[in-house]
Amino acid sequence: MKIKEVIVVEGRDDTAAIKRAVNADTIETGGSAINQKTIEKIRLAQSKRGVIIFTDPDYQGERIRKIISKAVPGCKHAFITQADGTKKDDIGVENASVETIIRALSDVRTEMAESxxxxxxxxxxxxxxxxxxxxxxxxxxxxxxxxxxxxxxxxxxxxxxxxxxxxxxxxxxxxxxxxxxxxx
Incomplete structure (x- = not known):
């Protein structure tokens, strides 16, 4: 499965999990310390190909999702449940199965301006x-x-x-x- 949009993930392990599941390019935020340079990369990707935000189903992942959504409007979002992303008390996209990642990327939602x-x-x-x-x-x-x-x-x-x-x-x-x- 080829994904046109660039997928924004938190780190290298998330990128590896995405690439096991689909053919896609990623941008890594480097965890919760998302900087302006990364935001600019995401803006460029959004303007050229579109962006899917696919962060961990935890507090930090949600925080990153909000920061990006505010800075780069109109992004698509992919979600997994905490149960699907948990392995040995570690929560993250990197723990999700190939099937779970494919399902999440098949069910993306586009965020619109709040009304x-x-x-x-x-x-x-x-x-x-x-x-x-x-x-x-x-x-x-x-x-x-x-x-x-x-x-x-x-x-x-x-x-x-x-x-x-x-x-x-x-x-x-x-x-x-x-x-x-x-x-x-």
């Missing part, structure tokens, strides 16, 4: 995605289902709208989540 989206804070409350004993678990499952990764309630609302998840797609995912919970 008053179709999903609201009231929806988050009504569908038990915030302020409930099971809200974190529901957000984890919703993020997996929609391919947008895990986020806290405020970030989840922002992602739902930034990735232009339609109300219909959101409600369908909520219905599937409710059905799954009803079976357990």
């Amino acid at each position: 008053a989206g179709e999903i609201t804070a009231d929806d988050m409350l009504a569908y038990r995605l915030t302020s409930g004993a099971d809200s974190k678990e529901r957000r984890i499952k919703l993020g997996e289902s929609l391919g947008i990764g895990y986020a806290n309630a405020k970030q989840m609302l922002s992602r739902l709208n930034a990735f232009q998840i339609s109300r219909e797609e959101f409600l369908k995912a909520i219905e599937a989540l409710d059905q799954e919970e009803g079976k357990s």
Whole structure:
């Protein structure tokens, strides 16, 4: 599988994992100490070929994702779950299987400028995605289902709208989540 866009990863091991799974070029951020020179490389790649941000499913990965998204608007995003990226208590893209990486790159989402989206804070409350004993678990499952990764309630609302998840797609995912919970 050949990827046209340049994939932004955190380090060498992530690049190796990506190259095992697909034919693609990468830019490494060098971990969380992302500098202006790297941002400029990412901007150039975005203008020429497009960029897919594929960082680790942890706090630092999310921090890097936000820095790049703010500096280079319109990037695509690939996500893996913490479970899919964990090996012996180490979380990272480098631990994901070839199948997981291919699936994540097949399900990329493009971030759009934030707008008053179709999903609201009231929806988050009504569908038990915030302020409930099971809200974190529901957000984890919703993020997996929609391919947008895990986020806290405020970030989840922002992602739902930034990735232009339609109300219909959101409600369908909520219905599937409710059905799954009803079976357990």
